[in-house]
Amino acid sequence: xxxxxxxxxxxxxxxxxxxxxxxxxxxxxxxxxxxxxxxxxxxxxxxxxxxxxxxxxxxxxxxxxxxxxxxxxxxxxxxxxxxxxxxxxxxxxxxxxxx
Amino acid sequence: xxxxxxxxxxxxxxxxxxxxxxxxxxxxxxxxxxxxxxxxxxxxxxxxxxxxxxxxxxxxxxxxxxxxxxxxxxxxxxxxxxxxxxxxxxxxxxxxxxxxxxxxxxxxxxxxxxxxxxxxxxxxxxxxxxxxxxxxxxxxxxxxxxxxxxxxxxxxxxxxxxxxxxxxxxxxxxxxxxxxxxxxxxxxxxxxxxxxxxxxxxxxxxxxxxxxxxxxxxxxxxxxxxxxxxxxxxxxxxxxxxxxxxxxxxxxxxxxxxxxxxxxxxxxxxxxxxxxxxxxxxxxxxxxxxxxxxxxxxxxxxxxxxxxxxxxxxxxxxxxxxxxxxxxxxxxxxxxxxxxxxxxxxxxxxxxxxxxxxxxxxxxxxxxxxxxxxxxxxxxxxxxxxxxxxxxxxxxxxxxxxxxxxxxxxxxxxxxxxxxxxxxxxxxxxxxxxxxxxxxxxxxxxxxxxxxxxxxxxxxxxxxxxxxxxxxxxxxxxxxxxxxxxxxxxxxxxxxxxxxxxxxxxxxxxxxxxxxxxxxxxxxxxxxxxxxxxxxxxxxxxxxxxxxxxxxxxxxxxxxxxxxxxxxxxxxxxxxxxxxxxxx
Numbered sequence: 002x003x004x005x006x007x008x009x010x011x012x013x014x015x016x017x018x019x020x021x022x023x024x025x026x027x028x029x030x031x032x033x034x035x036x037x038x039x040x041x042x043x044x045x046x047x048x049x050x051x052x053x054x055x056x057x058x059x060x061x062x063x064x065x066x067x068x069x070x071x072x073x074x075x076x077x078x079x080x081x082x083x084x085x086x087x088x089x090x091x092x093x094x095x096x097x098x099x100x
Numbered sequence: 101x102x103x104x105x106x107x108x109x110x111x112x113x114x115x116x117x118x119x120x121x122x123x124x125x126x127x128x129x130x131x132x133x134x135x136x137x138x139x140x141x142x143x144x145x146x147x148x149x150x151x152x153x154x155x156x157x158x159x160x161x162x163x164x165x166x167x168x169x170x171x172x173x174x175x176x177x178x179x180x181x182x183x184x185x186x187x188x189x190x191x192x193x194x195x196x197x198x199x200x201x202x203x204x205x206x207x208x209x210x211x212x213x214x215x216x217x218x219x220x221x222x223x224x225x226x227x228x229x230x231x232x233x234x235x236x237x238x239x240x241x242x243x244x245x246x247x248x249x250x251x252x253x254x255x256x257x258x259x260x261x262x263x264x265x266x267x268x269x270x271x272x273x274x275x276x277x278x279x280x281x282x283x284x285x286x287x288x289x290x291x292x293x294x295x296x297x298x299x300x301x302x303x304x305x306x307x308x309x310x311x312x313x314x315x316x317x318x319x320x321x322x323x324x325x326x327x328x329x330x331x332x333x334x335x336x337x338x339x340x341x342x343x344x345x346x347x348x349x350x351x352x353x354x355x356x357x358x359x360x361x362x363x364x365x366x367x368x369x370x371x372x373x374x375x376x377x378x379x380x381x382x383x384x385x386x387x388x389x390x391x392x393x394x395x396x397x398x399x400x401x402x403x404x405x406x407x408x409x410x411x412x413x414x415x416x417x418x419x420x421x422x423x424x425x426x427x428x429x430x431x432x433x434x435x436x437x438x439x440x441x442x443x444x445x446x447x448x449x450x451x452x453x454x455x456x457x458x459x460x461x462x463x464x465x466x467x468x469x470x471x472x473x474x475x476x477x478x479x480x481x482x483x484x485x486x487x488x489x490x491x492x493x494x495x496x497x498x499x500x501x502x503x504x505x506x507x508x509x510x511x512x513x514x515x516x517x518x519x520x521x522x523x524x525x526x527x528x529x530x531x532x533x534x535x536x537x538x539x540x541x542x543x544x545x546x547x548x549x550x551x552x553x554x555x556x557x558x559x560x561x562x563x564x565x566x567x568x569x570x571x572x573x574x575x576x577x578x579x580x581x582x583x584x585x586x587x588x589x590x591x592x593x594x595x596x597x598x599x600x601x602x603x604x605x606x607x608x609x610x611x612x613x614x615x616x617x618x619x620x621x622x623x624x625x626x627x628x629x630x631x632x633x634x635x636x637x638x639x640x641x642x643x644x645x646x647x648x649x650x651x652x653x654x655x656x657x658x659x660x661x662x663x664x665x666x667x668x669x670x671x672x673x674x675x676x677x678x679x680x681x682x683x684x
Contacts, residue, residue, distance in 0.1 A: 058208065061221055062219060072212075074214065075214070081218070086216055089214030
């Protein structure tokens with residue numbers, strides 16, 4: 002089995018809105034399910050650090066950026082659809098959580 | 101909401117607050133600028149100058165009106181934009197360093213984005229808000245926000261977020277310019293941005309006619325203010341955007357009674373002795389080689405001699421060629437060019453559309469401020485195009501020059517050859533705009549061509565109705581009286597021959613006349629001699645008569661005396677013997 006690359010994820014939110022909270026909860030759950038031990042999540046609140054928005058070309062909130070592994074991928078929305086998040090992050094599902 | 105707020109505001113009850121663009125002409129059309137604190141949509145097809153207009157609005161706002169601005173671009177990168185506008189003299193790097201302009205490049209790649217669940221565009225708001233706050237911006241350009249439609253999958257969210265964005269900009273009192281690509285058919289923009297931007301819509305257009313591109317600007321809509329309704333040609337020149345709104349002006353320019361010499365004294369003479377009116381327009385038309393350019397050059401040179409500035413637009417010859425050619429008829433333009441009183445601009449008519457030529461002329465004239473402008477020839481510039489389209493352009497030029505009190509001399513090449521009536525007709529549409537119309541003609545007599553000139557019309561002054569011969573020589577331009585023979589006009593050698601002939605004839609006639617005079621004189625002398633003799637005779641007769649009369653008188657008196665004496669004696673004697681005789 003090939004070593005699974007380390008996932009470096011960054012979640013952009015703007016204040017603690019319902020969507021932000023939902024996105025973080027969804028992300029946390031998906032990562033624990035499929036990437037246990039192989040990921041880091043950095044949450045950036047643009048309300049506090051607006052200057053960081055330009056760097057990752059953030060428009061939509063919430064946006065999840067997969068910084069590593071390359072290439073960079075972005076997923077916008079509250080990450081409520083797990084299947085699409087997995088496709089977006091290019092992660093092979095572990096087990097049969099969805100079944 | 102903004103409108104009701106505005107209506108309630110008491111400090112400015114009727115006038116909409118405007119954000120001046122600083123762009124030549126655009127502020128005139130919009131009566132002061134774009135609506136302050138509101139968004140304006142600039143729509144147009146690709147490459148017609150939307151970005152330039154938006155950027156110039158921002159740069160001029162920052163540099164001239166103390167209103168810093170944010171340029172948020174969705175297509176070009178900041179580096180590309182900076183390079184692109186450097187040619188217009190805008191140094192964006194410097195403006196960014198001075199915190200007058202903030203640039204933000206929003207790049208969105210559809211392929212990188214996966215969508216899941218609900219989202220909004222708060223990130224865009226935050227970026228924009230951050231940029232605005234970082235420099236205290238009053239103006240924002242979004243160029244072009246339509247790119248989001250391609251980048252974001254959910255159009256419903258995008259539309260509601262755009263509506264929120266424009267509301268947000270209005271609430272912050274930001275004067276925003278949004279650019280949008282022209283849509284198909286009658287749609288103003290491809291994605292219906294006009295739906296969100298209801299206050300002011302400016303449409304840019306680019307047309308190609310006969311391989312020449314003309315750009316036009318139109319204010320489609322401007323809520324709450326009067327604005328120019330027409331299409332105005334514009335140009336992106338060395339100094340940025342330039343719109344020519346001349347037709348919005350009224351026909352109310354001030355007129356001058358001051359006269360300007362044409363530099364040709366006999367031509368001035370034909371124009372009631374003092375030349376043309378200052379600020380009027382003069383058309384010099386004629387077929388090829390009739391000397392139109394020479395008259396224009398002389399006019400310009402004369403203005404320079406008076407110490408005035410003059411500008412010569414040449415569309416046939418290069419500057420060097422004009423200088424050389426005019427020198428051959430004793431018009432030296434070079435010293436005036438060196439002194440900076442004369443500017444000669446030579447360009448190819450096909451280089452730009454006629455309206456853009458007009459914009460260019462406008463820019464140059466504004467920069468140089470001459471009192472005399474010559475265009476040689478307008479026919480090349482304008483006549484080649486569709487006449488119906490050309491006349492308004494020309495009218496704009498002439499109107500504008502008049503309002504600026506610039507005397508214009510425009511030459512026009514007529515298509516015809518020698519046919520006397522034909523060349524006139526082709527000028528009729530133009531001539532109605534002109535105050536003075538000089539017509540030059542070639543007349544071919546006796547195997548040579550000669551130039552003639554006459555004043556076809558000259559408004560507001562008595563002018564000669566005579567045809568003069570127009571002579572170009574080493575000594576310059578001169579007008580000569582033509583020989584008007586029994587039934588034709590003679591010029592050149594024919595005139596000289598005719599004059600010589602007439603001189604000879606008149607010499608002969610003179611001699612004959614003198615002989616006759618002499619003969620008459622001698623005859624008269626003879627008669628007078630006779631008269632003298634007769635008078636002498638008459639006098640002699642008179643003396644004789646006097647003598648006779650005197651003699652008679654004497655005789656009478658003697659007789660009378662004698663009779664008396666006899667009577668008296670008789671009477672005395674009668675007492676003795678006379679009585680015997682009385683009464684025998």
